[in-house]
Amino acid sequence: MAAFNLTPSNSTIFILAGIPGLEAAHVWMSLPFFTFYIICLLGNFMVLFVVGKEQTLHKPMYLLICMLALTDIGMSTSVVPRALLIFWFNLKGITMDGCLTQLFFLHAIAVMHSAILVTMAFDRYIAICDPLRYATILTNARIAKIGLVGLTRAVLFILPEPLFLRKLPFCASHIVPHTYCTHMTVAKMSCGDITVNRTYSSVTAFVVIGLDLTLIALSYGLIVRAILRISSKKAHLKALKTCTAHICVMVMSYTPSLFSTLTQRFGQDIAPHVHIILANFYFFIPPMLNPIIYGVKTKELRDKVGKYTCRM
Numbered sequence: 001m002a003a004f005n006l007t008p009s010n011s012t013i014f015i016l017a018g019i020p021g022l023e024a025a026h027v028w029m030s031l032p033f034f035t036f037y038i039i040c041l042l043g044n045f046m047v048l049f050v051v052g053k054e055q056t057l058h059k060p061m062y063l064l065i066c067m068l069a070l071t072d073i074g075m076s077t078s079v080v081p082r083a084l085l086i087f088w089f090n091l092k093g094i095t096m097d098g099c100l101t102q103l104f105f106l107h108a109i110a111v112m113h114s115a116i117l118v119t120m121a122f123d124r125y126i127a128i129c130d131p132l133r134y135a136t137i138l139t140n141a142r143i144a145k146i147g148l149v150g151l152t153r154a155v156l157f158i159l160p161e162p163l164f165l166r167k168l169p170f171c172a173s174h175i176v177p178h179t180y181c182t183h184m185t186v187a188k189m190s191c192g193d194i195t196v197n198r199t200y201s202s203v204t205a206f207v208v209i210g211l212d213l214t215l216i217a218l219s220y221g222l223i224v225r226a227i228l229r230i231s232s233k234k235a236h237l238k239a240l241k242t243c244t245a246h247i248c249v250m251v252m253s254y255t256p257s258l259f260s261t262l263t264q265r266f267g268q269d270i271a272p273h274v275h276i277i278l279a280n281f282y283f284f285i286p287p288m289l290n291p292i293i294y295g296v297k298t299k300e301l302r303d304k305v306g307k308y309t310c311r312m
Contacts, residue, residue, distance in 0.1 A: 009096030012096040014186070015175045018086040021273040030087035036284040037080040043291035044069040048239055050304045057304060060138040061127075064120050065294055067147055068249070071113040074230070078106045079283040083179040099181040100162035108158040110257075114212045115150030119255060120246045121144070121219035128239050129226045157204050163201065168192045180283075191294065207265050209254075216250065245297035256282040 020027055047069045051057045082102065085091040094102070126134050161183045171191035178185055187197040220243075227239045259278065295302050 012170050013117070013174060014094050014096070014099050014181065014189075015092045016082070016086055016094055016179060016181070017092065017175055017177045018083070018179055019273050019276050020177050020213065026087040030084055033080055033087065033280070033284065035077055036288045037084075040072060040076050040284060040288040040291075043288065043295070044073050046305060046308075047291045047294065050308055054304050057300065058140065060140060060143045061120075061123055061302065063140060063143045064116060064123060064148075065298075067116050068113070068120070068290060071109050071116060072290055074105065074109045075113065076284050076287045078102060078109065079180045083280070084117070085275065086179060094176075094181065096166075099176075099186060103165075103181045103183055103186065104158055104162050106180065107161065108154040111154035111157055111208050112150050113253065114208060115153060116147070117246075117250050118212045118219075119146050119150070121216040121250075124243050124246055125219040125223055127242060128167060128223050132152065133304055136283045157208060161197075161204075164197050165190075168194065168197075175289060179274065179280060213254070245294050248269075248293045249286070252286040252289055252293070256285065 004278060048066055051062045051066050082094075120292065123138060128138050130137070165183065165186055168190035169192045170189060173189060174300060176185055176189070184197065184201050185200075187194045223239075223243065227236055230236055230239065256278065295305055
């Protein structure tokens with residue numbers, strides 16, 4: 001008799017547990033998930049519609065905002081609809097292919113999202129430190145090329161993860177203690193050696209997040225240096241005001257992710273359902289708030305959104 005019942009990966013069915021420990025509250029938990037998701041879709045599609053319709057907004061900064069809106073829609077859509085199926089209809093089963101597809105898009109969009117935030121920091125650096133050359137350095141075509149590079153980077157970094165998982169054997173529990181599939185959550189359920197998975201996941205996180213945060217910090221360091229050289233206090237405030245929206249979005253994007261990672265590594269005394277709720281926040285709170293932040297902080301966009309809202 002074999003000690004393990006090895007299941008071929010292509011026929012494996014995983015069970016997404018939702019939020020373990022709060023199964024009785026799944027219906028109630030669905031209310032904020034659904035509400036925030038609808039607000040996210042309405043806000044981000046409104047931004048895409050307004051920028052698409054208004055020729056005056058066909059500028060590098062607004063193209064970056066549109067890219068951010070697309071990643072926000074993609075990120076929340078990768079998680080929330082599947083979570084709602086669990087909460088409302090108890091549909092917890094997901095095939096191996098479905099799980100790998102979900103985690104690929106989830107991680108790739110997150111990497112792309114981070115690349116856009118770096119590009120936005122560079123955009124603010126050029127706008128403040130070299131405003132006379134802004135129009136020649138950051139053209140719409142160049143922004144599109146940067147976006148393509150960011151997309152390529154995301155695919156190249158994340159594509160190995162599902163390929164590694166497909167080679168692993170799964171023998172015991174197929175219950176994923178979460179509302180969605182992630183690389184290491186699935187890898188930990190394997191009865192095989194996951195050293196490669198652990199190493200690659202850690203290196204990817206370190207390279208992507210470490211490099212992106214370093215570039216953002218460098219951009220803002222140069223921005224602060226340029227602002228301090230300005231003698232006018234009014235000019236100080238004006239320069240800082242142009243960065244406010246990006247700083248808010250950046251804090252909203254990185255803080256939940258970093259906090260969730262830290263609680264998973266060092267918060268052993270924190271209940272599992274708290275970890276899961278915090279992790280889910282990353283996929284619908286920032287995508288919901290980002291269009292609101294840019295709509296409030298960017299006067300030109302706010303005015304155009306107001307124009308179309310009044311017509312409805």
